[in-house]
Each structure stands twice: as C-alpha cells, then as structure tokens.
Amino acid sequence: MANDLPPPYTAMSRHPMMPRVSHDEAARFNFLTHFNRYLSGTVGAGNRLAYEKRVLPAFRAEHGRDPEHRYEIRDAMNEDSWHRMWSALKRNSMEMRQHNGRQVVLRQLDELDAMARQFNEHSGMLALDPAIEQPDYQTCVDIHCQPGGYHGGEREGDVTVGANYDVGLFATTGGALGGLNDGGGQAVVGWIKAERPDWKPRRILDIGCTIGHNAVPIAQAFPDAEVIAIDTAAASLRYGAARAAALGVTNIRFVQASGEDLSRWTDGHFDWVQTTMFLHELSAKAMPRILAEANRVLAPGGLILHIEQPQYSDEMPLFEQFMRDWDAFNNNEPFWSAMHGQDLKEVMAKAGFPQDSQFVAGVRAVVDPAIFPPSPDAGEEDYGRAAIWNAYGAWKPLAKAQAA
Amino acid sequence: MSGELDWVALSGRRAKGKRPAFFDEPALDRLYSTVFALAAEVSALRERQDTIERLLDAKGTLRREDIEAYAPDRRAGEERGLATRAYIARIMRGFQQEVEAMEAHDPPIMDIVEKLTRE
Numbered sequence A: 001m002a003n004d005l006p007p008p009y010t011a012m013s014r015h016p017m018m019p020r021v022s023h024d025e026a027a028r029f030n031f032l033t034h035f036n037r038y039l040s041g042t043v044g045a046g047n048r049l050a051y052e053k054r055v056l057p058a059f060r061a062e063h064g065r066d067p068e069h070r071y072e073i074r075d076a077m078n079e080d081s082w083h084r085m086w087s088a089l090k091r092n093s094m095e096m097r098q099h100n101g102r103q104v105v106l107r108q109l110d111e112l113d114a115m116a117r118q119f120n121e122h123s124g125m126l127a128l129d130p131a132i133e134q135p136d137y138q139t140c141v142d143i144h145c146q147p148g149g150y151h152g153g154e155r156e157g158d159v160t161v162g163a164n165y166d167v168g169l170f171a172t173t174g175g176a177l178g179g180l181n182d183g184g185g186q187a188v189v190g191w192i193k194a195e196r197p198d199w200k201p202r203r204i205l206d207i208g209c210t211i212g213h214n215a216v217p218i219a220q221a222f223p224d225a226e227v228i229a230i231d232t233a234a235a236s237l238r239y240g241a242a243r244a245a246a247l248g249v250t251n252i253r254f255v256q257a258s259g260e261d262l263s264r265w266t267d268g269h270f271d272w273v274q275t276t277m278f279l280h281e282l283s284a285k286a287m288p289r290i291l292a293e294a295n296r297v298l299a300p301g302g303l304i305l306h307i308e309q310p311q312y313s314d315e316m317p318l319f320e321q322f323m324r325d326w327d328a329f330n331n332n333e334p335f336w337s338a339m340h341g342q343d344l345k346e347v348m349a350k351a352g353f354p355q356d357s358q359f360v361a362g363v364r365a366v367v368d369p370a371i372f373p374p375s376p377d378a379g380e381e382d383y384g385r386a387a388i389w390n391a392y393g394a395w396k397p398l399a400k401a402q403a404a
Numbered sequence B: 001m002s003g004e005l006d007w008v009a010l011s012g013r014r015a016k017g018k019r020p021a022f023f024d025e026p027a028l029d030r031l032y033s034t035v036f037a038l039a040a041e042v043s044a045l046r047e048r049q050d051t052i053e054r055l056l057d058a059k060g061t062l063r064r065e066d067i068e069a070y071a072p073d074r075r076a077g078e079e080r081g082l083a084t085r086a087y088i089a090r091i092m093r094g095f096q097q098e099v100e101a102m103e104a105h106d107p108p109i110m111d112i113v114e115k116l117t118r119e
Helices: A023-040 A045-063 A070-077 A081-106 A109-123 A160-172 A183-195 A215-221 A234-246 A286-297 A318-324 A326-330 A336-341 A344-350 A398-403 B007-011 B026-059 B064-069 B074-091 B093-104 B109-118
Strands: A203-207 A226-231 A252-256 A270-276 A298-308 A358-364 A388-395
Touching: A023 A081, A023 A160, A023 B026, A023 B074, A045 A070, A045 A081, A045 A318, A045 B093, A070 A318, A081 A109, A081 A160, A081 A326, A081 B007, A081 B026, A081 B093, A109 A234, A160 A234, A183 A215, A183 A270, A183 A298, A183 A358, A183 A388, A203 A215, A203 A286, A215 A226, A215 A234, A215 A252, A215 A270, A226 A234, A234 A252, A270 A286, A286 A298, A286 A344, A298 A344, A318 A326, A326 A336, A344 A358, A344 A388, B026 B064, B026 B074, B074 B093
Parallel strands: A203 A226, A203 A270, A226 A252, A270 A298
Antiparallel strands: A298 A388, A358 A388
16 A cells, blocks of 8 residues: 555755755645645546536536536536536645745755756856747736746846746656656656667757756766757746756756747757647647747758647547646646647648658656655556656658759 | 754745645635645654654653654554554544545435335
8 A cells, every 4th residue: 555655855856956855845846746746636536527417417407408518517517516626626635836946946046046056156057138029828827726837036147947847747747757756857867768779869949848857867867978968947947057067067058039930050960859838838839839830940860749738639538638728727728728639640740740650659757766665657648747758759851852 | 954944934935836725715725735735743852752762662761862863663653654544544544534434425415314214
C-alpha cells in the first residue's frame, strides 16, 4: 500500500536556486500533493458516476439523443451538484498551491533575486531582449492561475514567477515529475536514446522553455550539443538560466525570443526543435506560425518533437474529452480545448512536415525510483495531470529539402 | 526576509482571468476556499507535531531550528504520508461516501420505511 504514497516534499532534489521552504511550508505542499491525488482518484471517479447515473439520462430525456460534443457534456455537467463541488475543490487546490508557493518565494525574494543575478552574470547563459513583446495569448489570462503568468513580476527584474512555478510543480503534479520537476525532459531523453541511440544532435532549440526544467535534461544528456532555450517571458528565463547554472549545466543558453519569429537563426540551423507542453499555450494563429518557423530552422534529417496530452479524436469518448477540457475553463488554459481538438498531423503537414515523415509516440515521465515510487496513474488516466504524454514528431525529410 | 515587499499581502494576489462561479450562491464558493485552506493548515500542524514527537523520541530535547530543518527519512516519510492520506480520507468522508452512494443508487429511506410498514 505504502508504495503508491507520494514522497514528502523534502525528498525533492535541492539546487541552489530553489527557494528554501520552512517546515510548515513543506507540510502545506505535502497536503496539496496528497489532496490532488485524492481529487483525481477516489473522488474524481464521482464525475463519471454523476454523468452516467444522472446527467446523461436527463440529457437524453430532454433532447431525445446523446450529446454530440464535449461542450454539450460540459454545459450539462456544470449544472450537476457533484461536478460543481469537485470543480470547486480542484480550483481551490490550484489557488492554494499558488498562494503557498508565492509566500515561500516572496518572503525571500531579495535573496533569490540577488542569487539569480549573480548566477546569470557569471554564467553568461541569459540573453534578454526588452524589445520582445509579450503575445496576447500569454497575457490575456494568468496561465495555470499563477498570478503574473509566466511573464509578470512584483518588481523590475525579479524571479517571482519562475521560482514559484518551480517550487510548487511538485504539489500540482502529485510528485509525478520527479525530484527536479524534470520528468518530462527526462522522458524525451529516454525516448530518443532508445529510438536513435547513436544520434548526436549538435544544435537543439527548445521553444517555450519557461524555467528550462525540460530543456536542461536534454542539455545534460547531450553535453556536446548547444541548446538554445527560448521564451518570450523574461521573468521565467531569469530564473531558468540561474537554475541551469546552479545545476552546473554549461551548454544551454536562455534567450528571450518568440517562436513566431526565429529570424535570428538561419534555415536549417538546428538538428532538433523541441516543445514540451507548450503548443496548448498558444493561439490558433500563433501555432501554425511557430510550426512553420520551426520547420524553416530545422536541418534536413532533423527532429521536431512536441510533448502534449493526446489530441481529441472520434475514437476518444466525449466524456473523456470533457474531463480533459477541465483546465481550459477552470485553470486558465484558454487554448487547451481548441488545440486538442485540432488534427495536429494536418497542422504539422501544413507547416511543411509531410504526413509520412510524422509519428506519434507515447512517453512516460522518468523519475528517480529510489525517491519516487511508481506513479499510481500507471494504466489509468488522470485527464491532464498524469505524467503520461503523447509525443507528436517528425523527422524532416532529406530528399525534399535537397530538391527545394 | 524581503525588505521592500509586503510579502503577505502580495502572496494572495489573484490570477488575471475571471474566476468561474461553481455554485449559485457566491458565499458557498468563498466557504470552500476557507474550509480547505483550514484543512491544509490542520494538516501542516499535525505534521509539525509529528516532527516534534520524532525529534523528542530521537534526542529527548528540541531546538526550533531542528524542527525547521527536519526532513523525514524514507520510512518516516511513508508513515507521515499514510497519516496525511488517512487525514484527508477523514475530512473528505462526505464526498467519498457520495461517490459510493451514486454507485449504490439506494432508494429514498421513506420508500423502505413504507415498504417495511406494509410487510
């Protein structure tokens, strides 16, 4: 029984940039870690029961048919008392995670800001560009209900949002991303090492890197490669670059840039373009622009890989689609629903990646089993929180590029 | 401590984006936010007490900084994790039993009362 208990917060790996937590701050995160698992497990099951026992029969009685879209289920479920209670709990859990994390960070912000400045001055791994504008899709709401989103701050040049993101991700994911919250990046590395064990990419671009927790494992796994991690949000990059330096990583640079305009890099500059849980943070117009730019800067024979939750499809039950959509409407992820409804292979094809060069692979978070027992989600879905992802990728064709 | 900032006030800043109303009565939304923040605080208190007891067991004495620096080893971590799980199960009993009730689909108790009166 004990082997599916999440580890205590204090089991997380420490790095010098990680904000220090007091005894009670760690204990609050422990509560949230357990509470989030409880919400998705024991009582999360009530959503399906409420749907099957009450909501669906009532819908059929009223409309004389089954729901035809996940939004119809959403409208009906939002009237159901159980789903309302469960949603209120889940939203509060997210807000409490942000509040706890911000108390941790803000009470020691002077030290954190000073340390980040020191790391960044010495490492030279941070290149900010004040001319980069924050796109509307990053500022219209604060994503994940994190005050300040990825880009805001409490004062000029601070690291609040990056540090808060790092300090609380453990609780949000129920400890499923490992001691450095880098299970996603580790999963990518594990996948590529198995897929192409001899591949040696020289230049790697990570788009939408935030604090670099998924790009750093790639840089560590390919020490001879040069990794460029870009984001529009300076507030996240400041923390991310300092975090990478604190971890002793030297072959990564955090550059403030928009994925929509990669013009500073020439055609075919990179061997690998990576995004991790990023495409759903965009807008309908931005996503194809970014994919087209990614195609341009990717060398023939190179890899593009996107880690995301599975796309909605006709094969996926509407109820599951509705549950996966929860974050779009309740956790400030406004593009989540529309993005997952798209035929990503078609979108990728329009951006220049032929359908026959594309693939979809399943990847799982890789975490240290000595500290982190296996995720209880094995085989079970958590509708957006489990550390199980789909990788949408393509190997850019050689022949086509030569003909072009 | 950060000198310039009122970190207590700033830490509670709301996220930009209209918050969904989950209940028809706004007071109920507020009540949930208070009850579950309190639940988290009770959990933290219980953990602190456990830390104190473990430190006293091990050393027979206590220093404040020992409490702050305490990190459970794997066994203690599992014991505390199990205690937290049991605590959550207690405060969430009403929710968990409603899930069971949805599965069971019992008839209203008056139906049974009337049935037994007839039989």
